[in-house]
Amino acid sequence: MAGPAFRAAAVRVRVPASSANLGPGFDAFGLALGLYDDVVVRVAESGLDIDIAGEGADTLPRDESHLLVRSMRAAFDVLGGQPRGLEVVCANRIPHGRGLGSSSAAICAGIVAARAVATGGAERLDDAALLELASEIEGHPDNVAACLYGGFTLAWTDAGVARAVRMEPAASVVPVVFVPARPVLTETARGLLPRQVPHVDAAANAGRAALLVEALTRRPELLLAATEDRLHQEYRAPAMPESLNLVNRLRADGVPAVISGAGPTVLALTDGDAADQVEKIAHVAGEEWAANRLALDTAGASVLPLSTTGTAGTSGTAGTTEPSGPTGQTGSAGPTGTSQ
Ligand SMILES: Nc1ncnc2c1ncn2[C@@H]1O[C@H](COP(=O)(O)OP(=O)(O)O)[C@@H](O)[C@H]1O
Ligand SMILES: N[C@@H](CCOP(=O)(O)O)C(=O)O
Numbered sequence: 001m002a003g004p005a006f007r008a009a010a011v012r013v014r015v016p017a018s019s020a021n022l023g024p025g026f027d028a029f030g031l032a033l034g035l036y037d038d039v040v041v042r043v044a045e046s047g048l049d050i051d052i053a054g055e056g057a058d059t060l061p062r063d064e065s066h067l068l069v070r071s072m073r074a075a076f077d078v079l080g081g082q083p084r085g086l087e088v089v090c091a092n093r094i095p096h097g098r099g100l101g102s103s104s105a106a107i108c109a110g111i112v113a114a115r116a117v118a119t120g121g122a123e124r125l126d127d128a129a130l131l132e133l134a135s136e137i138e139g140h141p142d143n144v145a146a147c148l149y150g151g152f153t154l155a156w157t158d159a160g161v162a163r164a165v166r167m168e169p170a171a172s173v174v175p176v177v178f179v180p181a182r183p184v185l186t187e188t189a190r191g192l193l194p195r196q197v198p199h200v201d202a203a204a205n206a207g208r209a210a211l212l213v214e215a216l217t218r219r220p221e222l223l224l225a226a227t228e229d230r231l232h233q234e235y236r237a238p239a240m241p242e243s244l245n246l247v248n249r250l251r252a253d254g255v256p257a258v259i260s261g262a263g264p265t266v267l268a269l270t271d272g273d274a275a276d277q278v279e280k281i282a283h284v285a286g287e288e289w290a291a292n293r294l295a296l297d298t299a300g301a302s303v304l305p306l307s308t309t310g311t312a313g314t315s316g317t318a319g320t321t322e323p324s325g326p327t328g329q330t331g332s333a334g335p336t337g338t339s340q
Contacts, residue, residue, distance in 0.1 A: 003081025004118035010042035011116040012304045015109045016297035017094040018101035018146035019267045023227035023258040024208035030146025030153040034295030037105045041113040044085030055092035071110030079118045097183025099261030104143035112301045135162030150300030178266040178289045184239045189262035201230035220271035223256035233259045240264035253284045
């Protein structure tokens with residue numbers, strides 16, 4: 001097959017933050033959150049030009065080693081050819097190394113943007129292939145599934161190939177995040193996990209993970225029981241003792257709280273009257289923690305009209321904007337269903 005032609009027009013892609021694991025669903029569950037990175041990509045005559053605002057503006061590389069660019073390159077290889085040049089403008093709001101899926105967001109943004117600038121991109125790189133490629137680059141499928149699909153996702157791998165189903169989280173659930181100032185890289189937090197776990201712990205997690213599907217989609221009153229974990233959170237405590245302490249204090253007070261992804265952010269899932277709940281949670285957390293209420297994202301990665309605005313913030317929730325839905329120039333960019 002001949003390589004793709006490329007559109008001259010720029011494309012804008014918006015990708016949500018995500019919280020993985022949700023307690024018992026290690027490397028499986030993901031929840032898309034209403035906090036977004038935006039990227040505008042244009043195929044150019046030559047070279048690579050990267051502009052970054054917000055998170056990582058002072059630290060991220062501006063060359064081929066940039067994660068989003070590497071992900072675009074991988075997608076272009078699958079699509080059948082590389083463009084001569086690229087201009088990339090990033091507005092980053094998802095904090096890095098906090099357990100809110102920033103690396104997955106960068107990977108998904110790159111792959112979705114590459115598909116959108118290539119003519120016939122959706123046929124050459126379908127939704128299942130998109131998930132597969134994103135998961136391969138990230139190394140685990142939970143965040144990328146939530147980032148691509150939005151909502152509440154359950155991901156798994158079949159003979160090394162990532163698959164996922166998307167579910168609709170109950171609309172009454174409101175995520176509240178506590179984002180520590182200092183990052184813990186996912187690689188570091190994964191390095192703390194044991195190679196083997198007691199059978200009794202694995203069995204306990206299996207039951208709670210199954211319960212979480214019912215709790216998060218239909219019966220949020222079960223969320224406290226359904227978010228109990230024995231497979232990763234305590235093992236990671238040495239890298240994030242204050243976060244574990246907050247999780248334990250919130251849970252002791254009846255609040256379903258977990259370590260978000262590989263941490264150190266703490267995620268609490270409230271139900272019902274959100275304003276009251278957030279106040280209660282913030283009170284239990286104490287003054288040293290800032291409680292940030294987020295929306296649930298249901299759209300997932302989207303190609304948006306170029307006119308979509310939103311300035312990049314510099315902290316966890318600054319600059320948060322609601323997506324206007326998958327109504328971009330090439331239609332919905334991200335997958336909207338299941339990949340099985
Ligand atoms: N928007 C981005 N653009 C480029 N690289 C990014 C971006 N977001 C994250 N990264 C890379 O991913 C790293 C963080 O990934 P990781 O440790 O998995 O934490 P997180 O929980 O935020 O995904 C950053 O240090 C950076 O190297
Ligand atoms: N299942 C992974 C999730 C990592 O999420 P991140 O947002 O911290 O990158 C893990 O627990 O390692």
